[in-house]
Amino acid sequence: MTFDFTIQREKLDQAIGLLQEQDVDLWLTFVRETNMNNDPMLDLILGLNMTWLSAFLLTQSGERIAIVGRYDAQSVTQMGGYDSVIGYDQDIFPVLQEQLTRMNPAQIALNYSENDVAADGLPHGLWRLLNQQLPNFADRFVSAEHLVSSLRGRKSLTEVKRVQQAIHTTETILDNITTYITPQKTALDIYEFSRQEMATRGLVSSWTPCPQVHIGSAVQVGHTVAEAGYTVQVGNLVHMDIGVVENEYVSDIQRVWYIKKPDEAGIPEPLQTHFDLMRKAILAAADALRPGSIGWEVDAAARQVFMDHNIPEYQHAVGHHIGRTVHDGATVLGPRWARYGQTVYGVVEAGNIFTLELGMMLDGFGYIGLEEDVLVTNDGLVWLSTPQTDIWVIE
C-alpha cells in the first residue's frame, strides 16, 4: 500500500494561512470511527480513517497537533502533516484538555454549519460530548463554516491538476461517444457505452445515475436514468451530462450533438441561433465570475440573456463548485430562491473551480445544454474544459 498525502499537506498549509487571515485562534476537527461516519474535512486534512475518538488541532500560530488512539498514531505520523502526534490508550479528554489549556485559544472553531454540508461534519452527539468533557472551553466554541468554506473552495495546485486530469479523460471519452452515436442507437446504448468507457479506465462516474442521455424534445431533462425507449434519429439533438472521478477528483460537463439529415447543408436555423444564445449566456456568467463576485450575481448575468430573448429561464443554478465531489463547497452561483438558502450569497474566491451550465428545450429538436468547468484566478478565468463553441454534427 502506498499513499500520497500531497494534497493533505497543501491543505494543512492553507488552513494555517486561513486561520491567520480570518483571525481564528484554533480549529478543532473531532471525529471517531470515520469509516462509518466521516467528517468531510478529514479527507482534506488527514486522508486516513480513524477508529477511536481523535482530535486534530491547527492554530493561528502554526501548531499542528493530532491526538489519536494508540493504534492509529503510527499511520498519522507516517502521513507527515502533523508536527506532534499524541497517541493515547485510555481517554482522549485529559490530553485534549491539557493541550487546550496550554494554548488558551480565544476561539475554538468546530465543524458545524446550518448552511454548508462540507462544514457540518461534527455529529451532534460528539458536540454534546465536547461540551460535557470540556466545560471550561464550551463558551469558546464557534462555527468553522467560513474557514471550511474557503479551505475547500480554494483549490491547491495539486487539486487543480487532479480536476484537469478528470476533465481531460472525460473529453477523451466524449470523443469516443461522438464516434459511437449513430441513428437507431438508444439512450440506454449510449449510457452503457459511456459506462464501459469509464470502467475500462478503472473509473466511476461523478454522480449516480451518470451520464444523463437526452434524445429529442419529448424527454424529461434532469436526474433521470437513460432509457431504451429513446432512439437517436436524424433531425434530433442528443444531449449528455457526464463526469468521472479520477484520482479522487471529479469533472462535470454537458455537450450537445445534432444528427444531420442526409439532405441538409448545415444545421437548421433555429438550432444555430439558440445555441449561440446559450453560448452567449455562458460567456456572460464567465464574465461576471471573478474574485469578489457574489454567487447570485453570476447567475443573474446569464439569466439576463434568457430574459432579454424571452427564453424560459433554466430552473437551476448556473454553477456550483467541483473538486472532490460534484457539489464541492458552499457558494452556489444560483438565483435568490428559498431553495438555495444562504448559499447564493457566498463570495467567489481565487482558486475556486466552478461549473457554468445552462440550457433550453427547443421543440422538435431537443435540449441544447452546455456545461463548462472553469478556474477563478486573480488574473482572470481559466477554462479547464475545452468550451463547446458549436453544436457537434453527426453526419
Added chain:
Amino acid sequence: MTFDFTIQREKLDQAIGLLQEQDVDLWLTFVRETNMNNDPMLDLILGLNMTWLSAFLLTQSGERIAIVGRYDAQSVTQMGGYDSVIGYDQDIFPVLQEQLTRMNPAQIALNYSENDVAADGLPHGLWRLLNQQLPNFADRFVSAEHLVSSLRGRKSLTEVKRVQQAIHTTETILDNITTYITPQKTALDIYEFSRQEMATRGLVSSWTPCPQVHIGSAVQVGHTVAEAGYTVQVGNLVHMDIGVVENEYVSDIQRVWYIKKPDEAGIPEPLQTHFDLMRKAILAAADALRPGSIGWEVDAAARQVFMDHNIPEYQHAVGHHIGRTVHDGATVLGPRWARYGQTVYGVVEAGNIFTLELGMMLDGFGYIGLEEDVLVTNDGLVWLSTPQTDIWVIE
C-alpha cells in the same frame, strides 16, 4: 441500474416494531447531500443518496413518510418502503411542520448519541436548524440511540444471509491461502496473494490494511501492514486476520497455521496446550453470549480462562458486532476499561452477530489467535464461521 431494497424494507418493518416495543412515538432521520456526509442509518432505511434536505418519519402507529426534494421523490417512491413520499420544491420546513402538527408525537427521536457512532448521524448544524425552524417541537427531541442500536444490532433474515455469504467466501479464500503458504514466502507475499483472491472475486477487504499477516514471535500484532521482512519458516506459526465485504456485508476471521519441521511427528507440545486454552476461552465466551447478557460479562468469561492459567490477558475486547461494517453497532463484548466507555454495558439481543476473538503470543513460535463469527438466537448460539478446532499444519 437495478437496486435491491429487500434489506431496507425488512429494517423499516423492524423499526416500526421497535418504536412500539420502546414506546417512542416518532423517529425522524434528517439529512442532506448524503453523498458527502451520510447518516449511517440511511443505508438501512433508504439505500439511496439524497441531495436537498430530506426527512424520513416513522411512527409507532406505523406511518412511513418521506419528505424529499422534487428530483429525489421518484427514486424514493420506486424504493417502495414509504407509504407517502412528499416531494417539495422550495422549503422542507412548512411540509415537515404540517406533518408533525398532524401527528403530534410526544417524543421525536433524532439520530444523536455520545456513545454509538451508528446512532450519531445527525450533524450538529442540522440539529441547530431543526431547533430554529421547529421551535414548537424542540422540547420533544430525544436521542434515538437505543432504537438505532437495536435496529442495527438485530440482523434481519437477509442481513444474516449476506454475512454468511461473506464468511463462506472468506473460508474459501483461506483454503487457497493454506495451499499457498510455504517456507520462504514473506508476509507481504501472503498479503498480496490474499488481496488478489479478493480482487478476482470483485471484493474488497472489510477494513484497511487487511489482511494482517503475522509470522513468528518477533512480529507486532495489530493494525499493521504486512512486511517483506518476515519470512515463513519451519517451526513457526503464521497467523492471519482477514475479512471481505460481499454484497455490502462483512466477515471477520482469524486463523493460525503451524509450519512443521521435516522430522516432527506432530505439533510441538506447548503449541497444542496453548491452542486448546485459546479454544477453551472462545467457548467460555460463547457459553456466556446469550440474549440478556451484558457485554462485559461475555468478555469476563473468556478473560477468566486466561487468568486461571496465568496467561497475559488479551489487550482488547473479546467481541464486536459485524454487519455492514466490522464494528457494526454499539454493544462491545469488552472489559470495563475507560477506553470502551458505556459500550460494554450494552445488552446482547437475539439477532446480533458478534465476533469472538482472542489470542496470545507464544515465544519462539508466534501468535495463536482465533476469531469466529456467531449469531445470537433465543434458541442458542449459531456458529456462522466453521470454528478452527486445531492448528492447521503445513507439511
